[in-house]
Amino acid sequence: MIKEIINKLQSELPATVKLVAVSKFHPFEAIEEAYEAGQRIFGESRPQELLAKVKRLEEIRAEKDDPDYMSDIEWHFIGHLQTNKLKMVLPYASLIQSVDSVRLLEAINNWGRANNKVLNVLLECFISSDETKQGLSRQEVLDIISSSCRYDFIHISGVMGMATYTDDEQIIRADFQRLKEISDTMREHISKGGKRGSDCREISMGMSDDYHIAIEMGSTMIRVGSMIFGERKY
Numbered sequence: 188m189i190k191e192i193i194n195k196l197q198s199e200l201p202a203t204v205k206l207v208a209v210s211k212f213h214p215f216e217a218i219e220e221a222y223e224a225g226q227r228i229f230g231e232s233r234p235q236e237l238l239a240k241v242k243r244l245e246e247i248r249a250e251k252d253d254p255d256y257m258s259d260i261e262w263h264f265i266g267h268l269q270t271n272k273l274k275m276v277l278p279y280a281s282l283i284q285s286v287d288s289v290r291l292l293e294a295i296n297n298w299g300r301a302n303n304k305v306l307n308v309l310l311e312c313f314i315s316s317d318e319t320k321q322g323l324s325r326q327e328v329l330d331i332i333s334s335s336c337r338y339d340f341i342h343i344s345g346v347m348g349m350a351t352y353t354d355d356e357q358i359i360r361a362d363f364q365r366l367k368e369i370s371d372t373m374r375e376h377i378s379k380g381g382k383r384g385s386d387c388r389e390i391s392m393g394m395s396d397d398y399h400i401a402i403e404m405g406s407t408m409i410r411v412g413s414m415i416f417g418e419r420k421y
């Protein structure tokens with residue numbers, strides 16, 4: 188099942204769009220099945236769970252006596268990250284998609300300096316009309332870009348956002364349009380003298396129910412969970 192869905196999704200996607208398989212709340216066996224179908228990037232939203240899965244993989248490698256088993260798997264962190272949990276996430280995640288405050292960005296930069304590791308991040312933008320969602324405003328994103336020289340252990344790869352939870356396609360489209368505009372403005376600022384080396388190309392938007400719209404609106408990375416792995420049991 189998982190295999191068929193991954194294969195179908197991968198064959199549908201334009202070459203410019205990456206698939207992140209959101210495996211939160213699903214067991215490691217589900218990840219292995221997706222991996223066997225060729226999936227390499229997995230999204231997790233809770234530090235404890237990401238760490239448990241990383242450890243599980245290490246155990247399996249030891250059991251199989253194969254240190255290279257699934258060695259090209261990539262973990263993306265997509266959930267709210269508290270600054271006291273950085274050490275559970277930053278050593279393992281190749282991309283932190285959910286940087287939703289300047290305070291978190293600074294904490295990540297400090298961790299990077301202390302551990303001599305440059306961290307790849309996306310700036311999570313608030314684009315929906317759901318009060319509960321997190322994220323930076325357009326202005327905050329631009330302020331971060333203007334001061335990005337301060338973040339010497341951070342590589343800003345782009346932006347991430349979540350549309351309003353609704354069936355109304357017009358609203359979803361408008362939310363994604365907002366994220367695309369933030370991305371465009373951000374990249375203009377960079378070409379006018381922001382930090383070199385930060386192309387900020389990625390636009391992570393689109394989930395199981397709205398990824399078609401997101402791709403139309405310029406997504407470069409979709410985060411699909413329940414469509415691949417089934418409903419989550421919380």
Ligand SMILES: *Cc1c(COP(=O)(O)O)cnc(C)c1O
Nearest residue numbers: 209232265394395410411412413
């Ligand atoms: C859970 C989650 C997803 C995946 O959602 P589905 O509707 O299951 O595809 C994508 N992005 C984020 C940030 C999530 O927390």
